[in-house]
Amino acid sequence: MIKFKHIRSRIAFTFLTVVVAIQLAGLIPLKYALVKHANTLAEDQIDVGQRVFVSLLQHNTQSLKQATQVLAADFAFREAVATNDAETIESALESYQGRIRAQIAFYISNDENLVVGTSDAKAILKSLDARQAIIQSNAGKLQFDIVDDKPYQLITVPVKAPETIGWIVMGFAVDSQLTSQIKQLTHLDVTFVQKTNAKDWQLVSSTADKTLSNLLLKTVADLYRQRLTLHSVDLNDQTYHLKIRALHETPDEALLVVLQGSVAPFTQDLNMLFKVMLVLTLIGVVIFAVLIWYVSRKTTEPIAELVKDADKIAMGDYETEIQVSSTDEVGYLAKAMNSMREAVLQRSLRIQRLAFNDELTGLSNRLAFNQGVHQAISTHADSQQKLSVIVINIHRFKPINQTLGRDFGDDLLRHVGQVLKQYVLSEQDMVARLDADEFAVLLQHTDQAKATRYADKIQQVFEQPVSVQGQAIDVRTGIGIALYPDHGVDEEALLNHAETALQESRAKKSPWIVYNTALEIDQSETLTLISDLKQAIQHDQLLLYIQPKIDITTRRAVGGEALIRWVHPEKGMIFPDQFIPFAEQTGVISDITNWMLLRACQVLADFQKQGLRLSLAVNLSTRDLNNMQLPAQIAHLLSSHGLEAKALKLEITEGSLMQDPERAELVVKKLAAMGLHLAIDDFGTGYSSLAYLRQLPVQELKIDRSFVMFMDKNSGDASIVKSTIDLAHNLGLMVVAEGIENEYVLNQLARLGCNEGQGYFIGKPMPEKDFSIWLQRWEGQNEIEIDIGDDLSFAINPLEDNQQPSDPFKLDNI
């Protein structure tokens, strides 16, 4: 099968082939029939011609015979014959010969004794073969003979008196007169040819032209030899039908008449007919071809148009509508393509929206933000202007979401998005929601001052409670700022750095942090630390530190808070805020908690051995609070170490409770039922509802050190502490203050009725082995009143970077 590039060609080819085949199927038999018909006509003509020829000869013979019979019946002639009057007979023959235009005339008596002829009758008779046979068998019949090398038609008539006494023979020459007479009647060319003793085949007379008749001579001689009587022969580029008839035959002699009909006159007309048919066929084929071309073009043109349209769609042009011009199948196809195009357009718009928009807030998403920043950078590259990327995070969004409902959380996010948008500086600025509670703002043409001013504004806005669903809620934000080109030249770097700054802002509880490279080092380190952490537990790289805790009223040591330190083989001492958040995220925290509990129990067991009635507090993370096995594990630990439940205190933050409140409550209640002492850590920084706290079997509140540290200088803090203490006492809870850094504060707290306290003034976190030394010193000091300055120096000294990670085991789980 032939392969076609176009349907059009295939249709045209197929139909044209069929048309041509049909026409050929008609024309070829037609041609054959025409030729056959022409030949049949020619043959018929020859046949008719022959019959005419025969009857002409018979008629001629008959009339000649009758004419001769007149003489034979003449009484006087008969009398002359009967009386052997040769002279009279001869003269009678002579006059009669002239009358009927015979060339030969003679009388021959029955007994052949008398032969009288007009010419040299005896010589003629000699040359006649078997004259008796002639006379006897052919009396009155058609008879040809060759006399003196000349052909004659002989008429023989008996002379009766009344019996046959002799014969009159009349001879008529075969000449042009006869041939032209035959031709006139038959419309055929007539040729007489003869062969004699003396001469080979020769032409006697012919109506055909000389060349043709000479050609004919040879053919006829051949045919005669083969005894063929009817034959078609090609002479001079024409087909002739020949009918050969022997008029006279002896072994040596022959006289033939050839009737010769040309096929040409018949084929002429029929060829004309055929040519007309051929031309009509060609015209038909051409018309058909044009029609097919036109129709197939009409059919395939719209398809080609549709293909173009489909190509356009494939190229991504969904906007241009496909023109539907017809109502046929192509029209349906176009309609179908149109609806497909429409559907694809809608889908692509939707995908685009989904890809670049945040469904919830209607803001851009991370992808769109990245693109926006990228675009802004490329426009800013020339203008030498700066731009800033600000990442904002809502603190403790998850608990809000969980306690107040997802709807509420969603509304809050929408509200925050609105606020962020409200304060952008120009229309080109962009606000996006990157994550659950993380937003990003792109500010164009801004330097650091402008960016921080924006951050301040946001900060200020959220210092006021936000009203969502008619409910006022405090929103705290962390803000990280990165500037182009100072902190990064591409969107990824800027965003990463802004997020780094945000984490720093959260860690340090600063309203906002502008990125600097120092943050980066910290950041990268934590990553490697995570992978080392698991090994650390196994290889005993963790250390238990204890920060002492005293009874504020009696100033006696009551125990301490168990803290963790990691002595990294390469990096040395690592503080928990560098790895605990990641341990939380990766789940390693459970192992750490277990390790802590085990170690704490060991230490408590040790205390017990020494007769010390001290307690240790261990911090629990969110994961721990969700671990239903935890109470059983602790029970096992306590019993295996022979400890009373009250020796072990557990500290939980408000945030850790909020992650999965129901589950946490279940665990907490179990723990409390075991007689364990539970404390709320970092009280005041979260948003716990007191009503909720009241439901929990908690015995203790730990006031966050941020309130305690500066309460000697800040009366606001002092009153917060005071009211917290009052509130806790009212609820029947014990109050523990963190971050006591001087005696004044200690005394203040004592006055406010705070139950217990911890801080640098009392004792910084220390290795467990140092705790007994501290204990001895503290107890002794309290008895002999050791000077405070020494204590202070001890308290202020400990950390090289002079920072204050006094409460490092903070499980800020958000």
Place this chain on the structure above:
Amino acid sequence: MAWTTFQRRCFVALLLALTCHGIMAADVTVMVTDAGGKPVTDAVVAFYDSKTPAVNANAAGKIIQKNKMFNPKVTVVQTGTSINFPNEDTVRHHVYSFSPAKKFELKLYSGVPTNPVPFDQAGVVTLGCNIHDSMVGYIYVVDTPFFAKTDDKGKAILKLNDGQYTYQAWLPGQNKPAAEQKTTIEGVTEVKIPIP
């Protein structure tokens, strides 16, 4: 022993008497057959002796033209016989003969011609009618009174005296005798003539 004519005659007569009971003139049946042995009708036989005169001028005969035919078709007469040709047809006839034995012509006539035609020369005369080509008749003129024409059984009866004869036989329509033979009739009643 030398027999005298008389003696010889007496002997013959005696023989005849012994054999034919002495009958002098008797009917002789002639039987003509062709080469195949079949009897020939209308064959003409003539017996010649040397004693009987050849010509009989008083003899007469007639050949009637009826139904455009000569009746009889074959006629045998002694030389000298006159034959009349009465025309009994309603059409006229033109009877002629170009035969050398007798050339004559009875130009268109009807009824009985006034004069009969005398045939005084022996030979075969072929009769024709110039009007009716189909009419053919034959007259055999013989120089003897002993002649006959065979019937449809090829038989003819002649009254012949005993004696020596020469007979001739013609097949009908033939100019020349088909058979010619000498024979002796003595108490013989039948002569067979086979035509070769």
